[in-house]
Amino acid sequence: MKNKILLGAGLTACLAAWGAKDPIVMTVNGVDVPLSEFEYLFRKNSKQQLAPQTIDEYIGMFEIYKLKVAAAKEAGLDTTKKFIDEMAQYRHELALPYLTDSLLIRSFAEEYAQRMKEEVEASHIMLFKTRSADENRKLRARLDSIRKEILNGADFSEMALKFSNDPSVRANKGNLGFIPAGRYPYSFETAVWTLPEGQLSEIVESSAGYHLIKSGRRRKSRGKVEVSHIMTMVRPDASAETQEEAKSLIDSLYNVVTANPEKFAEVAGKYSADPGSARKGGLLPVFGTGEMVPEFEEVSFALSPGEISKPVRSQYGWHIIKKHKNLPGPDVDEAEDIIKRHVSNPQDERARMMRDAQTRRLAMRHKGKLNDKVLDNLVAAGKINGLDSAFFASYSPKGGESLTLFTIGGKKFSAGEFLDGMKGAEGVPAEMAETVLRNGVDVFFNSKLVEAEEDRLYATNIDYRNLLNEYHDGTLLYEISVDKVWDKASSDTEGLEKYFEVHRDDYHWHTPRVKGYLVQAVNDSVGALAKETLINLPADQYMDALKKDFKGVAVIEKVLSPKGQNPIVDELFYGVETGKGNNGKFKTAFLLDAKELSAPETVEDVRPSVVSDYQNELEKEWVEQLRSTYPVKINRKQLKKVKP
Secondary structure (H helix, E strand, O other), X not given: OOOOOOXXXXXXXXXXXXXXXOOEEEEXXXXXXXXXXXXXXXXXXHHHOOOOOOHHHHHHHHHHHHHXXXXXXXXXXXXXXXXXXXXXXXXXXXXXXXXXXXXXXXXXXXXXHHHOOEXXXXXXXXXXXXXXXHHHHHXXXXXXXXXXXXXXXXXXXXXXXXXXXXXXXXXXXXXXXXXXXXXXXXXXXXXXXXOOOOOEOOOEEOOOEEEEXXXXXXXXXXXXXXXXXXXXXXXXXXXXXXXXXXXXXXXXXXXXXXXXXXXXXXXXXXXXXXXXHHOOOOEOOOEEOOOOOHXXXXXXXXXXXXXXXXXXXXXXXXXXXXXXXXXXXXXXXXXXXXXXXXXXXXXXXXXXXXXXXXXXXXXXXXXXXXXXXXXXXXXXXXXXXXXXXXXXXXXXXXXXXXXXEEEEOOEEEEHHHHHHOOHHHOOOXXXXXXXXXXXXXXXXXXXXXXXXXXXXXXXXXXXXHHHHHHHHHHHHHHHHHHHHHHHHHHHOHHHHHHHHHHOHHHOOOXXXXXXXXXXXXXXXXXXXXXXXXXXXXXXXXXXXXXXXXXXXXXXXXXXXXXXXXXXXXXXXXXXXXXXXXXXXXXXXXXXXXXXEEOOOOOHHHHXXXXXHHHHHHHHHHHHHHHHHHOOEEEOHHHHOOOOO
């Protein structure tokens, strides 16, 4: 059966060409095994063995492996939704290193590391973006009008107070102060770093909104700092008496830590009102510009390593700050790790830039072309009444099958197919339809290009193909083995019992064992009542009866214990004084149905061993059945080419 996960459109011909160069060493149930796959698995297996296997030894094991995979396919295990989804996920994860644009990542990293060398003062006026493309166009036009007024002499701060949606504008009049790289959206940051001092930007779009930016002074980056602090919390509007108490306490703590700086962590742990840092001796996470309230931040950067500040007032209270060290900005390699984390977040603008660059690159490689006319028609229809049920009914499935949204390598993808995966967007209003549809098509087009590239990798990249085949077959092997051997052996009660009876003489104990039920109770009275209750019941009702009538005051357990293993059983059965005849709150105990066995009585007495042996027998029978069911051809001549 062909694996739909691995064989995409147009891939069969590629594989045929590849197969001509990669000799076949084995055919199992009509499925060819190429030399490259066999060599890969043989070498990997050899590294995992204590003693290296010969080719002949490995061939037998490999043949059984492929026979089991054939059985799994015959059972349809490779067609289940769970398996298909798992393979698609693994296939994509495996392809990621090949799909990632390392040059673009590196350029982002170099840019970030360079920007981290300085901090730039910036002011902005911001209008929050909506999900409506039409409304967003109006917002841009409004901000452009504001820009023209400022260019004609209007005061930036006054315009910010009047129009900006940024909640902080009331306090800062749009002035964000000095900002470090990596704090704001990428497009915003790029505008700030490229604007000359005092210049006004064009309209800048970020994921959050539209910005008008005015660049200010520049200074060398202060990097980051590590400090500890001791805090007394007091609100700015607290009474004069409370204010004085807080100031008096911080002054006394300051005298203690300056007299003996080694006590700083101890004092912070006992007296600081910041519980999170107090547990760590006052230590705060490393921070940079703009991450703390200004008063705290300025003192922290001004201190020398090891220096302790005088009490510092902030909006939260009083602080004594101890500087530990300054940390420089990242080098390019460190910046690359940071950028990789950023672009893994779909909300980061660079992630979108990475995807768009990937789409352009893969569209060129796989001859992908988007049909703008069909997309425009979709958008126009969506803007009439939104993405309602009538909209979807008119395009999906039949209505959209004839409308080619894009092509990849000659294969057509219809508007209906796209909208079939957009059913979760049903109900989107008309004003948001354009944004949702265009973004959705971008993602869908990219995903199909990625699938085409994964097909190409499978056809052309031996390492990728071998890893994917190994995971594919290994997963099937596991699932079929669970069904045919592992779970079957443990759940086949009748089969286990029959196997035990036939092989009873194979199971031995070196020493006799006491078998029965151990009951423990909180006192003698409860113990007597429990014994009276249980003694007239069949054994299979002991557990339920005790749980029902004696919950919390008595417990019962099955025991199969050699002498010396369980001190309570030893005292009760053998009369051995161990001094450990009670267990916590349970002060008395007795045995039910206790007897000494010199050999296992039932399969349950040696269940783990019997299950293991029964599994081995089922495995042997299964392999014999597989050999008689599925034909195997081995090309010995080609196997001689395998290099250890």
